[in-house]
Amino acid sequence: MRCPAIAFGAALANSLIGSADAQSGANNKSEFRFDLSPALGEALRETEGNQPVDESEVALGFRFVRSLTDSLEVQATPSVGYSPQVYDDNDPSSQARVGFEIRRRMSFGSEQRPLPYTSVGKISAQAFARYSPSLGFANAFGDHAFFDNGFAGGVRLANDVWFHCRQRWIIAVGLGCNPARRVAVQFTPSLQYLVSDKSARRRLVPQADASLVVPLRDINIRLASRFESRRFSELETAGGAKQRDGRVTASLSFDFAPAIPKLRRLLFGDETGKVIINDFTLEVGARYVRNRSNNTEKNFDRIFFVPAFSYTRQLD
Secondary structure, three states: OHHHHHHHHHHHHHHHOOOOOOOOOOOOOEEEEEEEOOEEEOOOOOOOOEEEEOOOOOEEEEEEEEOOOOEEEEEEEEEEEEEOOOOOOOEEEEEEEEEEEEEEEEOOOOOOEEEEEEEEEEEEEEEEEEEEEEEEOOOOOOOOEEEEEEEEEEEEEEEEEEOOOOHHHHOOOOOOOOOOEEEEEEEEEEEEEEEOOOHHHHHEEEEEEEEEEOOOOOEEEEEEEEEEEEEEEEOOOOOEEEEEEEEEEEEEEEEOOOOOHHHHHHHHOOHHHHHHOEEEEEEEEEEEEEEEEHHHHOOOOEEEOOOEEEEEEEEO
């Protein structure tokens, strides 16, 4: 069975590629991406003891970005993913999905100047709207499980900081002096509404994401957090109230991709690793998830070990 939304996504992606000559710009990109994201952990249950949990995924996808104006761009991200779920009664699942996003870099003031540099770096703001259809299957693209349509909007606020070499403490802690590697802070409030052919999945989700990336000499340290308030439209508790969940996620990871040139130099005595440093991420980290609901059966605390590998290849 072929999902119409996924087919439409592929058609739109091809259209975006074909429009590159008409809308050429520095932000135009076509990428292939492979993600291997094991997420093996435990559900921490005081009454039942710790239970193993698997939220791993292998994903293949593309990303197409095209500039419409100096401040407006569109993005399409078709992908497929497979989750083995080895601890959930050996019940694997898979998805075919595509995301469409339009975003605008925001300006301020009477002259519509870009948001300025502050004493700690460059502040940027980007408003976005996104539509994300997703078709779920049991096993590896077997029986139909669900068809979701996600609608979302929000604002990304970011601040990049370049630490200068003349600050001795920066050198002492290993932050280095490369202006291409900067401390990055991002905060993204958003609102999503999920429509589904499975009534239990329909929900409104106010959400806030925050992240911090600190580049050291040979690694990137990433801190990330998310808060979600899941307000289900039709899922009810035993008492007849609409289910409401509050979910908090926090993670810490170490990205070793910047060490690739040094590793290749040690193993092969060459510098060719420099050309692939931006194509790979090699991460090891941990993630904690806490869910609290007015349906007490849905309360959980989970902790995961999350090594991750991704490979990105520019197509144009």
